[in-house]
Amino acid sequence: MSTTKLESIKDAALTAIKAAPSSKELYDLKVQYLGKSGSLTEIMKEMASLPKEEKPLFGKKVNEVKALLEQAYTEAEEALKKKEISSKMAAEEIDMTLPAMSRFKGTQHPVHIVTEEIFTVMARLGYSIRTGPLIEKDYYNFEALNIPADHPARDMQDTFYIDKSHVLRTHTSPIQIHSLETEKLPLRVIGTGPVFRSDSDISHLPNFHQIEALCVDEKVSMADLKGTISFFVREFFGPGLKTRFRPSFFPFTEPSAEVDCSCPICKGKGCSLCKQSGWIEIGGCGLVNPKVFQAAKIEYPKWQGFAFGFGIERMAIIKYGIEDIRLFPENDVRFLRQFVK
Numbered sequence: 422m423s424t425t426k427l428e429s430i431k432d433a434a435l436t437a438i439k440a441a442p443s444s445k446e447l448y449d450l451k452v453q454y455l456g457k458s459g460s461l462t463e464i465m466k467e468m469a470s471l472p473k474e475e476k477p478l479f480g481k482k483v484n485e486v487k488a489l490l491e492q493a494y495t496e497a498e499e500a501l502k503k504k505e506i507s508s509k510m511a512a513e514e515i516d517m518t519l520p521a522m523s524r525f526k527g528t529q530h531p532v533h534i535v536t537e538e539i540f541t542v543m544a545r546l547g548y549s550i551r552t553g554p555l556i557e558k559d560y561y562n563f564e565a566l567n568i569p570a571d572h573p574a575r576d577m578q579d580t581f582y583i584d585k586s587h588v589l590r591t592h593t594s595p596i597q598i599h600s601l602e603t604e605k606l607p608l609r610v611i612g613t614g615p616v617f618r619s620d621s622d623i624s625h626l627p628n629f630h631q632i633e634a635l636c637v638d639e640k641v642s643m644a645d646l647k648g649t650i651s652f653f654v655r656e657f658f659g660p661g662l663k664t665r666f667r668p669s670f671f672p673f674t675e676p677s678a679e680v681d682c683s684c685p686i687c688k689g690k691g692c693s694l695c696k697q698s699g700w701i702e703i704g705g706c707g708l709v710n711p712k713v714f715q716a717a718k719i720e721y722p723k724w725q726g727f728a729f730g731f732g733i734e735r736m737a738i739i740k741y742g743i744e745d746i747r748l749f750p751e752n753d754v755r756f757l758r759q760f761v762k
């Protein structure tokens with residue numbers, strides 16, 4: 422009776438051990454059959470009820486089965502370990518042929534990108550670049566540009582004064598004077614770089630960038646100015662955009678105008694960027710005021726000229742549809758990463 426039972430335990434255990442799908446399940450089988458309260462231990466207890474002469478033989482058989490199961494267990498354990506390691510390795514295999522993960526390379530600042538684009542367009546018209554000092558004498562920033570002492574632009578609220586006679590330049594127009602004083606005529610220059618104004622809100626920065634063109638030659642008219650600006654706007658923003666001039670006033674140009682271009686986002690239909698007007702202001706312009714020539718000791722009307730000045734952040738806002746000018750100096754990489762060239 423017990424022998425038959427022992428045989429069936431042996432067969433069941435061997436089949437189960439060989440079929441165990443994982444180390445964990447195999448270990449459970451070890452507990453079930455060979456453990457302290459496992460089937461073999463249980464069957465040993467049954468020996469007590471056997472006739473005395475059968476006991477040694479039965480004990481031997483149980484030990485044989487035990488040894489057999491232990492061996493089967495060890496073999497199965499090894500086989501499973503091998504299988505598990507190789508499937509783990511297969512799962513973690515690195516495909517060396519995959520392209521490497523790309524690292525973020527860094528981009529140029531949108532102000533820089535726009536400046537370069539403007540240079541490229543203007544260089545085709547024969548303009549070359551000047552930068553000029555950021556700290557200007559009052560004379561270059563105001564006086565030589567015909568900005569009188571009582572002009573509101575001279576107010577401490579608009580201008581950062583270094584001392585009584587030096588300011589952080591409030592525009593790139595003083596570069597005009599430096600060029601007129603030192604360069605040969607005729608002349609075509611682009612003045613550019615940071616400018617400073619005591620002003621800060623959603624559309625104004627205390628430190629922004631301007632780009633300014635000055636052309637001096639014999640017989641320069643408003644038609645030349647308008648032609649140059651129209652060409653520039655078309656090349657910079659793309660075809661199909663119109664420009665318009667609105668009469669305005671700048672002390673250093675006469676006549677003066679404000680330049681609008683048709684909104685590149687809605688193409689003139691009206692949207693939130695252009696405040697439903699279809700037009701966006703991009704800067705100021707005009708013919709060089711004779712008083713500026715006079716200050717720079719240049720003969721007028723032999724020499725005549727035009728000038729125009731645009732805000733670079735503003736051009737970038739229009740070109741890329743950026744909502745808040747304050748994003749430019751923030752330098753948040755999530756903003757900058759959008760300007761991959």
Ligand code: PHE
Binds near residue numbers: 633707730
């Ligand atoms: N300097 C003027 C400004 O900052 C812009 C301008 C430049 C106007 C050249 C006319 C000619 O507003």
